[in-house]
Amino acid sequence: MFGILTSAAFIHGPIETGGQLVVVLGGVSVLLLLTFTKRWKWLFREWLMSLDAKKIGIMYLVLAGLMLVRGGIDALMMRGQQAIAVGAGSGYLSPDHFAQVFSAHGVIMIFFVAMTFMFGLINCILPLQIGARDVAFPLMNSISFWLTATGAILLNLSLVVGEFAATGWLAYPPLSELAYSPGVGVDYYIWALQIAGIGTLLAAVNFIVTIVKERAPGMTLMRMPIFVWTVLASMLLVLFAFPILTGTLAMLSLDRAIGMHFFTTTLGGNAMMYVNLIWAWGHPEVYILILPAFGIFSELVPVFSQKRLFGYTSMVVATMVITILSFGVWVHHFFTMGAGANVNAFFGIATMAIAIPTGVKVFNWLFTMFRGRIRYTTPMLWFMGFLFTFILGGMTGVLMSVPPVDFQLHNSLFLVAHFHNMVIGGVLFGYFAGLAYWFPKIFGFGLHEALGKLAFWLWIVGFAVAFIPLYILGLMGMTRRLDFVDAASGYHPLLVVALVGACIIALAVSVQFFHFLVSLRERKHRKDSSGDYWGGRTLEWSTSSPAPLYNFAHIPHVHGRDAFWRMKEKGESGREGPYEDIMLPKNSAIGLFIAGFAFLFGFGMVWHMWWMLPVSLLGIFVTILVRSFATETEYVVPAAVVARTEAHHHPV
Amino acid sequence: MKPSHVVALGGAGAVGFALLLMLLTHGAGFPLLAPSGSVGISERDLMVRTVYLMLIVVIPVIILAIFIAWHYREGNTKAAYTPNWEHSKMEEFIWWSIPFEIVLVLSAVTWSGTHELDPMKALVSTQPPLTVQVVALPWKWLFIYPEQGVASVNELALPVNRPVEFRITADAPMNSFWIPALGGQMYAMTGMTTMLHLMAPTAGNFTGRSANYSGAEFAQMSFTARAMDQSDFDAWVAQAKQAEALSSGTYSSLRVPSDAGPVRYYGSVDMTFADILDLYMPMRMDMTMPMGSSMMHHP
Numbered sequence: 042m043f044g045i046l047t048s049a050a051f052i053h054g055p056i057e058t059g060g061q062l063v064v065v066l067g068g069v070s071v072l073l074l075l076t077f078t079k080r081w082k083w084l085f086r087e088w089l090m091s092l093d094a095k096k097i098g099i100m101y102l103v104l105a106g107l108m109l110v111r112g113g114i115d116a117l118m119m120r121g122q123q124a125i126a127v128g129a130g131s132g133y134l135s136p137d138h139f140a141q142v143f144s145a146h147g148v149i150m151i152f153f154v155a156m157t158f159m160f161g162l163i164n165c166i167l168p169l170q171i172g173a174r175d176v177a178f179p180l181m182n183s184i185s186f187w188l189t190a191t192g193a194i195l196l197n198l199s200l201v202v203g204e205f206a207a208t209g210w211l212a213y214p215p216l217s218e219l220a221y222s223p224g225v226g227v228d229y230y231i232w233a234l235q236i237a238g239i240g241t242l243l244a245a246v247n248f249i250v251t252i253v254k255e256r257a258p259g260m261t262l263m264r265m266p267i268f269v270w271t272v273l274a275s276m277l278l279v280l281f282a283f284p285i286l287t288g289t290l291a292m293l294s295l296d297r298a299i300g301m302h303f304f305t306t307t308l309g310g311n312a313m314m315y316v317n318l319i320w321a322w323g324h325p326e327v328y329i330l331i332l333p334a335f336g337i338f339s340e341l342v343p344v345f346s347q348k349r350l351f352g353y354t355s356m357v358v359a360t361m362v363i364t365i366l367s368f369g370v371w372v373h374h375f376f377t378m379g380a381g382a383n384v385n386a387f388f389g390i391a392t393m394a395i396a397i398p399t400g401v402k403v404f405n406w407l408f409t410m411f412r413g414r415i416r417y418t419t420p421m422l423w424f425m426g427f428l429f430t431f432i433l434g435g436m437t438g439v440l441m442s443v444p445p446v447d448f449q450l451h452n453s454l455f456l457v458a459h460f461h462n463m464v465i466g467g468v469l470f471g472y473f474a475g476l477a478y479w480f481p482k483i484f485g486f487g488l489h490e491a492l493g494k495l496a497f498w499l500w501i502v503g504f505a506v507a508f509i510p511l512y513i514l515g516l517m518g519m520t521r522r523l524d525f526v527d528a529a530s531g532y533h534p535l536l537v538v539a540l541v542g543a544c545i546i547a548l549a550v551s552v553q554f555f556h557f558l559v560s561l562r563e564r565k566h567r568k569d570s571s572g573d574y575w576g577g578r579t580l581e582w583s584t585s586s587p588a589p590l591y592n593f594a595h596i597p598h599v600h601g602r603d604a605f606w607r608m609k610e611k612g613e614s615g616r617e618g619p620y621e622d623i624m625l626p627k628n629s630a631i632g633l634f635i636a637g638f639a640f641l642f643g644f645g646m647v648w649h650m651w652w653m654l655p656v657s658l659l660g661i662f663v664t665i666l667v668r669s670f671a672t673e674t675e676y677v678v679p680a681a682v683v684a685r686t687e688a689h690h691h692p693v
Numbered sequence: 694m695k696p697s698h699v700v701a702l703g704g705a706g707a708v709g710f711a712l713l714l715m716l717l718t719h720g721a722g723f724p725l726l727a728p729s730g731s732v733g734i735s736e737r738d739l740m741v742r743t744v745y746l747m748l749i750v751v752i753p754v755i756i757l758a759i760f761i762a763w764h765y766r767e768g769n770t771k772a773a774y775t776p777n778w779e780h781s782k783m784e785e786f787i788w789w790s791i792p793f794e795i796v797l798v799l800s801a802v803t804w805s806g807t808h809e810l811d812p813m814k815a816l817v818s819t820q821p822p823l824t825v826q827v828v829a830l831p832w833k834w835l836f837i838y839p840e841q842g843v844a845s846v847n848e849l850a851l852p853v854n855r856p857v858e859f860r861i862t863a864d865a866p867m868n869s870f871w872i873p874a875l876g877g878q879m880y881a882m883t884g885m886t887t888m889l890h891l892m893a894p895t896a897g898n899f900t901g902r903s904a905n906y907s908g909a910e911f912a913q914m915s916f917t918a919r920a921m922d923q924s925d926f927d928a929w930v931a932q933a934k935q936a937e938a939l940s941s942g943t944y945s946s947l948r949v950p951s952d953a954g955p956v957r958y959y960g961s962v963d964m965t966f967a968d969i970l971d972l973y974m975p976m977r978m979d980m981t982m983p984m985g986s987s988m989m990h991h992p
Contacts (some may be wrong), residue, residue, distance in 0.1 A: 101787070104763060129912070129913055129952070135909075136810065136909040136910055136911075136912070137909045140906070140908075140909065196925045207908075207909070208906075209906050213867055213905075215866050215867065215883060216866035216906070216907060216908060218868065221866050221908060253933075306882075306883035306884055306973050307973060312867060312882060312883075313882070313885075319958070334900050346765070347767075347776060348774075348775070348776045348777075348778070349776065349777055349778070349779035350779065351778070351779055351780070351781075352779070352780060352781075352785050353779065353780070353791070354780075355785050375880070377869060377877070377878050378882075378887075379812075379813075379879065379880060379885075379887035379888070380811075381811070381813070382807045382808045382811040382814075383808075385807050386803055386804045386807035386808065389777050389803045389807060390800040390804065393796045393799050393800060393803070394796060396792055396796055397789070397796055399792075400750070400788065400791070400792035401785075401788055401789055401792065403754065404754075404788035404791075405785075405788075407754075407757060407758055407761055407880050408784065410761050410762065410765055411765065412772070412773045412774055412775045412778060413765050413774065413776070414766075414767045414772075414774055414776075415762065415763065415765050415766050415767055416767045417766065417767075418941040420758060425762060428758060429755070429758070432751060432754065436751060439743070439747060439799065440740065440743055440744060440747070442803075442883050443739060443740075443743050443803050443807075444803070444804070444806075444807045444810075445735070445736045445739050445801075445807060445810035445877060446736060446740045446743060446807075447741055447877075448736060448810075448812065448876070448877020448878055448879075449725050449733070449736050449737075449740070449873065449876070449877045449878070450725070451869075451877075451904065452869055452871075452878065452904035452905055453904065454723075472955040496698075502706065505707075506710065507709065508713065509710075509714065511955055513714065513718060514727075515724055516723050516725045516726055516902070517718075517721060517722060517724070517725070518722075518724045518725060518871075518873030518874070520871070520902060520903070520904040522761060522906040522911065522912075523907070523911070523912040524911075524912050525912050527915075530900070531718075531720070531721035532720060534718075535717055535718065538713070538714070608975050612975055617778075627851060
């Protein structure tokens, strides 16, 4: 009945119990709060069952925020351990718990913060930017979100029941095989990622079709905003890369569950295949995350420089070149696995080649600012922060793409500093810029600028104080994932500095949450009543803030790039009557049901409750079957309601 | 706060932080920047050359970025303003070609450097190479000296100025064999042999360790590489000869996952490197062989 799940799975050491209690008490208090404020019905109707991309986007953002806190606590725990642990057996975490913490940190930050944050912004903005009423497949959009959330829930459940993988975020075999990781940790890892990964793949299909099919009339490919281009590139990468991840993890789970030998060290298994496959997904993944960030910068730099984007065509070409090249560089993650000089040199040079289109992008942004009138708002500050940190990260990246140099820097803290430099300075700063920029559009009110700028400066200082010591430690020969260091190594003082940096970042994140709260409280006088908060150039700013359910009263007609800028120059608003009835998708609980069954499937796989597998698969099948008979999946917003909404948002 | 105040404050903070870091790293070892081994020195030189080449582009870009960001701020109404300027074939051609050219140069450096510093390539020396077989165990390192017929755990003795050919495998999860002061690392994997050449020109003790996470006590997987004169090396071998044999029995207890434990010596080697590889038969990959030439050994 319960497979290998016994009461022992609930019993942990004192520190793990702390994490367990936080998850359980946090969950229970949310449930109680909802019950006492009688918000259950509201929550389901307005949010959980919604097929509105804007609301799904906000749910993605909330999930990313929660996971940022979880992953951030993991980071502080690691930095804390390394800052106090001098000599074997010291520190407050056991070696195994330390390994679970760094594994969970990586998985959470990439899959459930970065990816989730990205899909949040895409859902909120992309349909608006292409002048569409919704995504191509609204129900599939809901299913994508709920599968992602299920992955996150499964991962965090490992804090309460059982354990998480102690293998590092990519779970290299043979360490992740049954012989060396007999517990359920790796299975939690596999099934959290498998379920979330399917959600990601479905979302990619959805956005590719949305971009190809749902653009407003007149918006040719070369008139699309650059953000749309970068999302298209990113989603194409997901489409090609995520099936590799799914296949690789499926093979690992077959090794573990039924004794196959894809990656074991006996009976012909070969771990090097796993390393190749996981990076054939893993490297494109980096570009999946960073291309939309580049897109965000390409949107806001022209707005805040009050000038057109310089070199649109170059930007598009550069984006597509990066997309293609990103599939040809995966070996640079393991130059030290014994490949010959020809192979290593080829992949090293292919890696450097990516610096060419990336460099072009930097020049184009700079020449957008050149002879502009730059307004240093919070989003623009995030761009400047990105620019300088990214130059450092790009340099260290090119440095490590030289194989003999990588032989020395690989697996060291220099490498750790480099990829945090790219993922924080590039990806996260990009998404923060996007959130600050589009916040008024998403929520209808602007953010407190001074607090936003304070958070930015704390992030920049915290980033430098946390990661410059790691670069130095790498040059001192310190490897990653050490749960203690020797006193004689001389590493200890810099690890203390890095902990101080991590605390500054924690403060920065707290200020960010505080500044959302302050802005929320002052939302009445921060209201964006024009819909065009910053003097925007693209279509999302042509409708009200927040955008109405139906996005646009009239589907806009596009006559060139910067479509809204043209409308403003001609004095058109695109909001005047007469209005027509608008069809919108009805709410649906199908996404919740499918995710619920997927959760049971994942949980059953982790704990070997085999009876759960046919039950949950049948459940998903029946859910889809029932849905296929539904005919009334849309409802009509009558013209009169459209007129009333428009009049309310834009009193003449 | 005015922008100029922010800049002043930021500059002061950065200088203070840099001084703090200098103080904290004062006297610390930077094996990657000041290596002892000949391979490490070549790798360091390549690193420095690459950085200089990149700085040719990066420094002007940083100066340009600071100038543009400052000069074209909204408050500076005297600066030129061309809101519709969006395209210039000439300029775009220039910034496709600048990174292209620098990457072209870097590619040439990479191609020659990668071949020159290929870990499989024997080092040029008047002395014949010494072979040391390295086995990564959970969580300790076993070094076998086939020519001398001795072995040791967590202590690697190397004669000065003699090239060493390491043949590396694992009887554990994937590890990486790394002596930063001597040169770059190489993965250690079960059932496979990888190869690495290093040489220590001067006597000294260097820290080596595993660089790839391999389980709970991974942090203990360090060892001392002791570069010594030939006479000291001979004495080291003679002393090791006194110790017990590395039989299949002692090996079985050695491969049980445990703390690093003390340094150990073995006076003879019955459990050979080939025997350890054979634990993972029937299929064994020899990464030191050219592709296609009997990569797989079947018993």
